Amino acid sequence: MPDGRGGQNxxxxxxxxxxxxxxxxxxVGVVTNGRQSKGMPSFKGIIDDEKIGLVANYVKTVIKLKE
Ligand code: HEM
Incomplete structure (x- = not known):
């Protein structure tokens, strides 16, 4: 989901x-390789490595719930 909660799969x-x-x-590793057994697809080759890095940073800064 846009706020970081998981959507249905x-x-x-x-x-x-x-x-x-x-x-x-x-x-970065999970987005690159997915969690195939849990239904999460790999984004390797779909989003380039630089953008996967930017997404990972976004998750850990903007998306992360502040304490
Ligand atoms: C079709 C789209 C997606 C599906 C169905 C999906 C599904 C899932 C599922 C089921 C898990 C839990 C895996 C587990 O319990 O081991 C997971 C974990 C994760 N997903 Fe996705 N995902 C999707 C897209 C994305 C995207 C776009 C991102 C990018 C931010 C992402 C980042 C992550 C991360 C970082 C985890 C690990 C979370 C943790 O262990 O704390 N996923 N995903």
Whole structure:
């Protein structure tokens, strides 16, 4: 979802990225490779590496719930 909550997919709901404990580098890894077993697709070759980095930073700054 635009605010970082997971949307519905065939297997259930995607992760709530507002509260992810992953680091920026780990978010890059998940977006690049997906979580195929959970229904998340790989974005490798769909979004270039630079933009995946920008998305990961966005998740960890703008999307992240502030304490
Ligand atoms: C069709 C679109 C997508 C689907 C169906 C989907 C689905 C999912 C699901 C089910 C999980 C949980 C995996 C698990 O429990 O291990 C997940 C995790 C994750 N997704 Fe997606 N996702 C999608 C798109 C995206 C996009 C566009 C991003 C980019 C920000 C993203 C970033 C992440 C991250 C970072 C995690 C790991 C969260 C954590 O472990 O804390 N996903 N996704």
């Amino acid at each position: 065939e297997g259930g709901y995607g992760a709530d990225l507002r509260v992810t404990k992953l680091t920026v580098d780990e978010v």
